[in-house]
Amino acid sequence: MRVADGVEVLEITQEMQGRTATICPALLWDDRDVVLVDAGFPGQLELFRAAMARAGKPMDKLTKIVITHHDLDHIGSLPEVVAAAPGVRVLAAEGERPYIQGERTPIKMTPEGVAQLTAGLPPEQVAERQKAAAARLASMTLPKARVDEVFKPGDELPICGGLVVIGTPGHTPDHISLYHKPSRTLIAGDALTADNGRLNGPPTGPTLDMPHALRSLRSFASYDIAAVIAYHGGLVRAGIRERLAEISGSG
Numbered sequence: 001m002r003v004a005d006g007v008e009v010l011e012i013t014q015e016m017q018g019r020t021a022t023i024c025p026a027l028l029w030d031d032r033d034v035v036l037v038d039a040g041f042p043g044q045l046e047l048f049r050a051a052m053a054r055a056g057k058p059m060d061k062l063t064k065i066v067i068t069h070h071d072l073d074h075i076g077s078l079p080e081v082v083a084a085a086p087g088v089r090v091l092a093a094e095g096e097r098p099y100i101q102g103e104r105t106p107i108k109m110t111p112e113g114v115a116q117l118t119a120g121l122p123p124e125q126v127a128e129r130q131k132a133a134a135a136r137l138a139s140m141t142l143p144k145a146r147v148d149e150v151f152k153p154g155d156e157l158p159i160c161g162g163l164v165v166i167g168t169p170g171h172t173p174d175h176i177s178l179y180h181k182p183s184r185t186l187i188a189g190d191a192l193t194a195d196n197g198r199l200n201g202p203p204t205g206p207t208l209d210m211p212h213a214l215r216s217l218r219s220f221a222s223y224d225i226a227a228v229i230a231y232h233g234g235l236v237r238a239g240i241r242e243r244l245a246e247i248s249g250s251g
């Protein structure tokens with residue numbers, strides 16, 4: 001779906017465990033670059049290839065991939081996409097790099113991460129989730145890819161007319177969102193979700209520190225935002241300022 005000149009929302013839909021899961025990575029381009037933001041669940045290379053072709057930007061033209069955070073639904077197909085796009089460079093926040101490169105266990109699969117996500121649940125459910133996470137970790141090959149460039153919150157990347165890195169910790173400690181200046185599009189990653197064109201808060205299940213994630217939303221207030229792309233939920237054009245104030249509790 002076209003958002004503006006040089007901005008498209010890719011819609012990647014797949015049956016998973018009996019239900020349909022859609023993710024909405026952003027694709028940006030100008031004369032020099034084609035940039036993908038986040039790289040899907042494991043095994044989605046061909047879905048990305050087809051979605052990019054439909055957008056008129058074949059995968060072999062990709063020059064950069066920016067990662068908002070290292071959750072498996074955001075870096076799952078990163079190694080395969082990197083292999084399919086010669087010369088592509090991967091960019092991420094410093095704090096996310098060791099996870100993306102496979103040097104650290106994904107934060108939400110560690111005992112500490114599971115404890116944080118299950119805080120408040122009955123002990124037997126916590127124990128069950130701990131066991132499930134350990135089993136999953138033992139049974140899977142984690143995606144990993146080299147990060148070529150790191151950035152920090154506040155940086156303005158000289159990409160596609162200016163891409164501002166906004167630190168939005170909470171979902172993960174080093175989660176970032178991106179503001180594309182020419183189109184005034186906020187690429188929220190998992191700082192926000194959306195449902196049928198309405199903005200909602202961060203995903204409730206997998207957000208490590210919800211109060212922090214909600215506080216992070218206040219940093220969006222200083223931007224003039226024409227459209228939001230939520231990775232889970234897609235494009236939002238209406239009621240952005242009002243919903244941000246409501247969700248972050250400052251409205």
Ligand SMILES: [Zn+2]
Pocket residue numbers: 071073074190231232
């Ligand atoms: Zn996600």
